[in-house]
Amino acid sequence: MKYRTHFEGAEKYPQSQQNGTDIVQAHEWGKYVGRADYTFKNGEFTLQSYSLIPVNLKTKIKNADGKKVRVLIQDEIAQNQAVYDTLKPFQDKGQAALNIQIGQTNDLLQGERKIVRNNQTNLGRLIATAHMQRANADFAIMNSGGVRASIDAGNISYKDVLTVQPFANIITYVDMTGAEVINYLNVVATKTRDSGAYAQFAGIAMTVAGDQVTDVVIAGKALDSTATYRFSIPSFNAAGGDGYPNITAHPAFVNTGYVDAEVLKDYIQANSPINAADFAPQGEIIYK
Numbered sequence: 001m002k003y004r005t006h007f008e009g010a011e012k013y014p015q016s017q018q019n020g021t022d023i024v025q026a027h028e029w030g031k032y033v034g035r036a037d038y039t040f041k042n043g044e045f046t047l048q049s050y051s052l053i054p055v056n057l058k059t060k061i062k063n064a065d066g067k068k069v070r071v072l073i074q075d076e077i078a079q080n081q082a083v084y085d086t087l088k089p090f091q092d093k094g095q096a097a098l099n100i101q102i103g104q105t106n107d108l109l110q111g112e113r114k115i116v117r118n119n120q121t122n123l124g125r126l127i128a129t130a131h132m133q134r135a136n137a138d139f140a141i142m143n144s145g146g147v148r149a150s151i152d153a154g155n156i157s158y159k160d161v162l163t164v165q166p167f168a169n170i171i172t173y174v175d176m177t178g179a180e181v182i183n184y185l186n187v188v189a190t191k192t193r194d195s196g197a198y199a200q201f202a203g204i205a206m207t208v209a210g211d212q213v214t215d216v217v218i219a220g221k222a223l224d225s226t227a228t229y230r231f232s233i234p235s236f237n238a239a240g241g242d243g244y245p246n247i248t249a250h251p252a253f254v255n256t257g258y259v260d261a262e263v264l265k266d267y268i269q270a271n272s273p274i275n276a277a278d279f280a281p282q283g284e285i286i287y288k
Contacts, residue, residue, distance in 0.1 A: 018136055021182075031057050052136060066247070098159035103272030109151040109279075111164055116200070117144045118193045120281035122198025123151065123164070127260075128232075129279065130267035132202050134258055135173040135232040137220050139203035143237050146260070147197020153276075156268055167263040170235040175252035178225040185213045188237075188244055189285075197242035204231075205284035234260060 017023065026034030032052035038045045056077055058070040109123035110116065116124055124147055132140035148161045176184065190211050191197035205217040216223040223229075233247070235255060240246035247253055268274060 005277045011222070024050070026052055027272070030055060044140055087253070094211055098162065099157050101155045102158055102161065103156045103268040103274060104153060105156055105272075105274040105276055106154055107153050107276035109274070111147045111150040111274055113148075114194075116147045117195060117198050120200060120285050121147075122276050122279040123147060123281040125202050125281060126267075126274070127165070127264055128200050128202035129265050131171050131232040133267065134263045135230065135254075135256060137173050137203070137230040137232040139229070140232040141202065141237070143196055143234060143242050144198045144200055145242060146236070147200070147233055156274075158265060161261050161265045161268070165235070165264060167260075170237045171232055171256045171260060172235050172248075172259045173230055173232045173254050173256065174238070174247050174250050174252070175228050175230045178223045178227050178229060181223065181229050181231070182213065182216065182225070184245060184247075185216065188209060189213050191243070196225075197240075197244070201285055207288060208268075209288040213288040217244045 004282050014063055022036070024036065026032040034050070034052055034166055036050045037048045040046075054074050056072050059073050060068045060070055063069050109126060110121040110124040115121060124142055124144060127147065128140035128142040131142065146167060146169060147164060148166060149160075151164060161188055182204070185206065188199050189201075189206060189208050190213070191199060203218065205215070206213045207215045218229060233244075234241075236242070236252070237244040238247050238255075
């Protein structure tokens, strides 16, 4: 079974356990190699220490001229030329495919971690809209932890899309009654800000206060507790990730098989140039 999560302060340990197995993450983007030392005695493993080893990690400092420059925080680890020469042709081939332009945007699509985990953003709305359209859903929910970067104004490459959504989550959807939707939103829409669980929305409006949502509007109409609504959700969250309710056993749950990055790529290609203002939040989600 595979587990995927992101841990704040990834240099600390332990981070999580699943069925007695330690689950760790050495921060992000290959910046570190994580090292865990165990002892094995009497049939049991015991953790002795855990540390992060920087991999040619750089930090910004001011030089003598007062300009910010990036410098290594430790001695440089020299690359192995034989390994480099062997892998370089594959890297070049991959880069050629990644750098293909798939569209354009006239303004920044905001996915910066500190912003997207605390506010509705145009990129969060764009991703949710792409998922919603592919699933033919009434509204969409996208966890902000699955939005890993912004997209700058100008040309958009396939690499940009994979940088934003690198986890290969699958688009899923479920049909629920309005009453079920309210119960679900009471858990999901009230997730703490400044966390990956904070949800981005498309196609829905509501007021969030404490642990409850009210004034829910879908497709311009007040939610009907007896009507049926379809919403899309990443597979990670559908299975209970980020503390969302596990809905995979719901009789109307569907795993579409579509990978999130491919869905976003197709949407951008079909709707380019992207007008960032079209996805700007208009106060649909009100927090009190």
